[in-house]
Amino acid sequence: MITLTTENFTERVLGSEEPVLVDFWAEWCPPCRMVAPVLAEIETELGLAVGKVNTDEHPELMARYGVMSLPTLVLFENGEPVKQVVGARPKRMLVAELGLA
Numbered sequence: 476m477i478t479l480t481t482e483n484f485t486e487r488v489l490g491s492e493e494p495v496l497v498d499f500w501a502e503w504c505p506p507c508r509m510v511a512p513v514l515a516e517i518e519t520e521l522g523l524a525v526g527k528v529n530t531d532e533h534p535e536l537m538a539r540y541g542v543m544s545l546p547t548l549v550l551f552e553n554g555e556p557v558k559q560v561v562g563a564r565p566k567r568m569l570v571a572e573l574g575l576a
Contacts, residue, residue: 477526489554499547506563507546
């Protein structure tokens with residue numbers, strides 16, 4: 476997984492030619508910890524780049540994309556957010572909601 480920061484977000488997500496799934500999370504968020512292994516499986520099984528934004532460390536990215544609840548997962552394609560899921564989900568549901576199946 477890619478650790479995303481304010482400094483590398485443009486290059487790693489907006490400038491990526493491949494889709495990137497961005498996980499907006501925080502250490503204190505139990506559902507964020509629940510979804511982390513699911514995202515690792517998705518990254519491995521689907522070959523999808525997954526990046527994580529610690530919202531406590533980079534609140535400006537949270538604000539830029541209107542993230543109000545954690546975890547929020549945003550799928551970026553060609554530098555644009557195309558799908559968003561709020562809250563933890565089982566892998567099957569997450570893959571379906573993001574249109575990755």
